[in-house]
Amino acid sequence: MIPSPGWIEVDLDAVGRNLDLLRDSLPQRVDVAAVLKADAYGHGIDHVLPLVIDRGIGTIGVTGNDEARAARFLGFAGRIMRIRPALAEEVDDAIAHGVEEWVGGAEHGAEVARVARERGIRIPVHVSINSTGLSRDGIELLHPRGREDLRRVLDEPSLRVVGVCSHFPCEDADDVAQGAAAFQVQSDLVLRSLAAAARAGIRRHCATSFAALTVPDSHFDLVRIGAALYGDSTAPHPGFHPAFTLKSRVAAVNEYRAGSTVGYDRTHRLDRDAVLATVPIGYADGVQRSLGGRACVLIRGRRLPIVDRHAMNTLTVDATELRDLRPGEEVVLYGRQGSDRISSADLERANGHIAADLYSVWGRLHPRIPVRSTTVSHRDAV
Numbered sequence: 001m002i003p004s005p006g007w008i009e010v011d012l013d014a015v016g017r018n019l020d021l022l023r024d025s026l027p028q029r030v031d032v033a034a035v036l037k038a039d040a041y042g043h044g045i046d047h048v049l050p051l052v053i054d055r056g057i058g059t060i061g062v063t064g065n066d067e068a069r070a071a072r073f074l075g076f077a078g079r080i081m082r083i084r085p086a087l088a089e090e091v092d093d094a095i096a097h098g099v100e101e102w103v104g105g106a107e108h109g110a111e112v113a114r115v116a117r118e119r120g121i122r123i124p125v126h127v128s129i130n131s132t133g134l135s136r137d138g139i140e141l142l143h144p145r146g147r148e149d150l151r152r153v154l155d156e157p158s159l160r161v162v163g164v165c166s167h168f169p170c171e172d173a174d175d176v177a178q179g180a181a182a183f184q185v186q187s188d189l190v191l192r193s194l195a196a197a198a199r200a201g202i203r204r205h206c207a208t209s210f211a212a213l214t215v216p217d218s219h220f221d222l223v224r225i226g227a228a229l230y231g232d233s234t235a236p237h238p239g240f241h242p243a244f245t246l247k248s249r250v251a252a253v254n255e256y257r258a259g260s261t262v263g264y265d266r267t268h269r270l271d272r273d274a275v276l277a278t279v280p281i282g283y284a285d286g287v288q289r290s291l292g293g294r295a296c297v298l299i300r301g302r303r304l305p306i307v308d309r310h311a312m313n314t315l316t317v318d319a320t321e322l323r324d325l326r327p328g329e330e331v332v333l334y335g336r337q338g339s340d341r342i343s344s345a346d347l348e349r350a351n352g353h354i355a356a357d358l359y360s361v362w363g364r365l366h367p368r369i370p371v372r373s374t375t376v377s378h379r380d381a382v
Helices: 012-025 037-043 044-053 065-073 088-097 106-119 146-154 173-192 207-215 345-350 355-364
Strands: 004-013 033-034 059-062 079-082 101-105 123-127 159-167 203-208 222-225 243-250 252-256 274-279 296-299 302-305 315-318 331-339 340-342 368-371
Touching: 004 012, 004 159, 004 355, 012 033, 012 044, 012 302, 037 044, 037 065, 037 355, 059 065, 059 368, 065 079, 065 088, 088 101, 088 106, 088 203, 101 106, 101 159, 106 123, 106 146, 106 159, 123 146, 146 159, 146 173, 159 173, 173 203, 203 207, 207 222, 243 355, 274 331, 302 315, 302 340, 331 355
Parallel strands: 004 368, 033 059, 033 222, 059 079, 079 101, 101 123, 123 159, 159 203, 203 222
Antiparallel strands: 004 243, 243 331, 252 274, 274 315, 296 302, 296 331, 331 340
């Protein structure tokens, strides 16, 4: 047994199947960038990257230098693209790993160029434009200063433009289609602003998992696949398999009388005699307090409610319907047990935020164990 109150099981076969399905779902002309940010969405870059390498995927997307460093250590020889603007110190540290930087505006481009000049090199960059309306880090070409800002980036001799990029704000097919059309027009403008020799090999990309699987016009030269790689996509495409399971065990079992209150602030009162199970995991372990009184767990394949406003390192489950429950029995907080699954949709209804808001943190807080599933039924697919 794992000497930890909580642990993650990462299904490597599920990740592999997802990768194969993604490649089969996209035209051969379109390159795939496997997004491994946030330590592979909490799944562990050390677990996921070997599967990416085995399938010949030549580009990965990262945010932190620790991910780039790990990728090179694990033998990845392809292209590493950062998918957010980096601080100057990060840019400098990433040069050793051959990271292609995401330039988020004219001022940011000047910072990246300064680092390049100090090192006496040219840094490869992807120029972010705001054609999709995310309004986070892209150059707004419709602003009166937009073309001037673009010119400042393109004229920096210490920057080598290797990509033009954007990012979608919504997982909505109509919104994506409109954004992709705008990206077509504005990225054409960027390419026309470059000398003919400088345009060779530049890759245009804006598609996320949802966009790539829903709106073919969003493909361009490269698609950045994150959520679907891990089986957590809202795209209307069958067959993706969730690869992440958060588990714990029952620590204590007690019986309480009707009328007793449970947990902090007496937010739950028993309306009958009840059997309550203590699970040694709480908000310091990434199980946010918003899940208390709203989420369920699985024990013996049965869906049971978390009833308390849980503590820093414990939560309480109403297990009255189970007979002879004993300490040590497995608890699943996210993932499958028996014939049921605590899904991303379940977490999102309970938490009010996307499931990745939770599991990307869980993966960094708990031990991760790679597992192999020999078979996955249709019930496991999303």
